[in-house]
Amino acid sequence: MAPGPAPRPPLPAPRAALLLLLLQLLLLPPPPAMGAGGRRRLACSTCRGIVDRFKQGLADTEKKNFGGGNTAWEEKTLSKYESSEIRLVLITENLCDSSNFECNNMVEEHEEHIEKWWFKLKKKYPDLFKWFCIETLEVCCPPGTYGPDCLACRGGSERPCHGNGRCDGDGTRGGDGTCSCNKEYTGEFCLDCSSGYYSSLKNDTHSVCTACHAACKTCTGSSNKDCQDCKEGWIKNEEAACVDLDECASSPCKDEQYCLNTDGSFSCKACHASCVGCTGEGSDKCKSCASGYMKEDEKCTDVDECNLSEKVCTRENEDCVNTSGSYKCVCSEGFEDKDGTCVQTVKTGK
Structure with missing residues (x-):
């Protein structure tokens, strides 16, 4: 009887891992459709994630070895574990x-x-x-650059958007390089100040916008005298400074409320329960006392009807x-x- 075929040797660990990865890819759903710019951004994000996980893997395996019990001999004979x-x-x-299609595919x-x-270039x-994502796969760009050709962001690659905003596509092969400015800044290069801010420093490369005084809608400086326009709830006085408008002077609240003036606004608060109309918070601010209360020591206090x-x-x-x-009577x-x-409560026997 002829001998049967020799048993097939087990797959090397790297090839087995690759086959497992391919099987996972076949079972994954296809990624959602997106535009070219979105695909470029996703590719860079995916590559960055792979590198980050690779670095974490380096840290996690830093103190491991071949595990055979004779590390010195193994590293001398087989190669360094590191x-x-x-x-x-x-x-x-x-x-x-396992569910990340883009990562597994890349x-x-x-x-x-x-x-x-x-093995050769580390x-x-x-x-x-830099080597894998920017120079080899060309799915990312250096910081401060964007797009297929890694062009410099507006304001330059060293300080995109002059440090006052975010460059669209920064570090990826996507985007158009336009600036999304921080709330204090506006303009194509984020060098101008938004409404409610004034320029405290500005040159060709730097701009610092500082918040106006709380009273100002627009301003040229830090005080309420530097307001160009006052915010709602503020009004210019004889010194041309924006000061709080006391809305409570016109009695805007209902009869059972009192007015509380605040900077640039006001609020209506409910009077104390003992009051019929009031000028402020508490039972001592009643215009008159509600039924069941009486004036005592300048306060409206409860009448104890049970002691009449x-x-x-x-x-x-x-x-x-x-x-x-x-x-109440009980x-x-x-x-x-x-x-x-x-009537007397009747107690029932058990």
């Missing part, structure tokens, strides 16, 4: 989450580049992001309970209300 294929496999296996497509850098090009000379709760077996601004303990009469 630059070994085994370590590379451990790192690359964790570069992408790693699978450019695995040879990663291996080339690991010392010459220690910055993996004339009884207010007149039913037999009934007690008076005082409440704020009123009172049956005494051991009695209950039955059709308007307090």
Whole structure:
């Protein structure tokens, strides 16, 4: 009987990892459609994420070894663990989450580049992001540049948007280089000041915009005398300074409210429960007292109806309970209300 075929040797670890990765890719849903600019941004973001995970993998495997028990012999005979294929496999296996289509696709497509850098170019090009994402795959740009040709952002690559905003596509092969200015700044290059800010420093390369005084809508300096226009709720006085307008002087609130003036505005607050009309907060600011209250020591205080000379709760077996601004009549303990009469509670036996 002829001998059968020899058993197939197990796949090397790197090839097995690659096949596992390919299987994962086949099971993933396709990515959503997007424009060319969006694809360029995504490619750079994906590449940056791969490099970040690679760096984390380096840190996680820094103190590991071959695991055979004789590290010195293994590293002398087999090669140094720190630059070994085994370590590379451990790192690359964790570069992408299984559901990240773009990441897995990029790693699978450019695995040879990663291996080339690991075994041959790591010392010459220690910055993996620059070598892999910017120079080799050309999916990212250096900081301060954007677009397919990595053009300088507005304001220059050293200080995009003059340091006062964000350059569209900065560091990616996407975007158009336009500036999205911080709230203090406006203009194509983020050198001009927004409304509510004034220029405290400006030259060809730098601009500092500082907030106007709280009273100013627009201004030329820091004080309320530097206002060009006052904000709503403020008015110019005889010295041309914007000062708070006291809206409460015109009594804008309802009868049972008092007016509280604030800088540039006002609010209406409810009077104290003891008041009928008021000039401020508390029972001592009542114009007159509400029913159930009386004036005492300049305050509206509760009248204790239960202590009046004339009884207010007149039913037999009934007690008076005082409440704020009123009172209530309840049956005494051991009695209950039955059709308007307090009758003794009947205890039922068990």
